[in-house]
Amino acid sequence: MNPALLTHFGASSTGIGALGFSGQAFLIQLVTFILAYLVLRKYAFGPILAMMERRRETIKSSVDLAAQLQKEKVELDEKVEKTLHEARVKADDIIAQAQDSGRQAVRDAEEKARQKTTGILAEAESRIVQDTSRARKQLEKELVSLIADTTEAIIEEKVDAKKDAQLIERSLKERQAA
Amino acid sequence: MKTSRTTIARIITNQTLKSGSSKKLSQEIAAYLLGERRVGELDSLLRDVQADWAEAGYAEVLAASAHPIAPQVKADIKSHLKRLLPDAKQIIVTEVRDPDVIGGVRLSTANQQLDLTARAKLNKFKRLTTSGKD
Numbered sequence: 237m238n239p240a241l242l243t244h245f246g247a248s249s250t251g252i253g254a255l256g257f258s259g260q261a262f263l264i265q266l267v268t269f270i271l272a273y274l275v276l277r278k279y280a281f282g283p284i285l286a287m288m289e290r291r292r293e294t295i296k297s298s299v300d301l302a303a304q305l306q307k308e309k310v311e312l313d314e315k316v317e318k319t320l321h322e323a324r325v326k327a328d329d330i331i332a333q334a335q336d337s338g339r340q341a342v343r344d345a346e347e348k349a350r351q352k353t354t355g356i357l358a359e360a361e362s363r364i365v366q367d368t369s370r371a372r373k374q375l376e377k378e379l380v381s382l383i384a385d386t387t388e389a390i391i392e393e394k395v396d397a398k399k400d401a402q403l404i405e406r407s408l409k410e411r412q413a414a
Numbered sequence: 415m416k417t418s419r420t421t422i423a424r425i426i427t428n429q430t431l432k433s434g435s436s437k438k439l440s441q442e443i444a445a446y447l448l449g450e451r452r453v454g455e456l457d458s459l460l461r462d463v464q465a466d467w468a469e470a471g472y473a474e475v476l477a478a479s480a481h482p483i484a485p486q487v488k489a490d491i492k493s494h495l496k497r498l499l500p501d502a503k504q505i506i507v508t509e510v511r512d513p514d515v516i517g518g519v520r521l522s523t524a525n526q527q528l529d530l531t532a533r534a535k536l537n538k539f540k541r542l543t544t545s546g547k548d
Contacts, residue, residue, distance in 0.1 A: 405490060
């Protein structure tokens with residue numbers, strides 16, 4: 237501040253000067269301000285404003301990008317959640333199918349084993365019946381042979397010429413009667 | 415050329431019916447069969463001779479028994495055979511000893527057999543008691 241101006245404004249002791257206001261100093265300061273303004277407007281405001289605009293745009297694009305990213309993140313999260321849900325459902329289905337298949341396989345195996353066991357038992361029973369029947373028949377045949385052999389031995393021992401003649405006579409009579 | 419068995423049987427039948435059986439005829443037949451290597455046909459030849467005899471009215475019946483057959487029994491057999499063979503002019507019963515029959519008699523002609531033996535009855539018993547059980 238110019239000391240002369242200060243002195244000038246300070247020297248006035250009447251009117252507005254009593255309040256410490258100097259028109260000359262004001263005018264000088266106004267001109268200085270206007271000049272500063274014009275210089276700044278010509279050389280500084282444009283780049284500053286452009287820079288501010290760029291920063292604003294940068295910030296805006298960053299905010300937009302962030303919003304976009306946030307939106308994409310939300311969508312991605314939703315997609316991931318949906319995919320996970322589907323995967324879980326699918327996995328549950330696969331597990332359920334696998335369990336069903338496993339249970340069915342177990343049931344099939346049990347049924348097959350049951351049928352096989354039944355078949356083996358039936359075959360064994362049939363074989364036992366056959367073997368028993370065969371053994372019984374064999375026993376009967378052997379018994380009959382034994383009876384016949386015994387009878388033959390007894391007849392051979394007991395039948396002499398006289399009894400043989402009686403036997404022939406009786407056979408002839410029976411034959412004639414028949 | 416080989417003479418057929420039926421021809422030989424016919425010749426033997428004619429000879430035996432005309433002159434009866436003799437030791438000489440038997441020897442000639444045996445020599446012929448040996449010479450021709452036809453001894454295996456002897457049984458068949460005898461059956462053919464039996465059949466030829468039967469045609470001529472002479473029925474030879476072989477009576478197989480385990481013991482000698484008493485004359486009375488043989489007569490009963492003949493009378494029974496007369497009823498069975500009404501066309502036979504003469505029935506000749508030839509005894510054959512066969513212990514395998516055990517008891518009773520088996521009467522055989524050339525083409526018939528009447529088995530009245532204990533062996534036949536035992537066989538029948540075996541057959542009936544074991545039939546259908548194999």
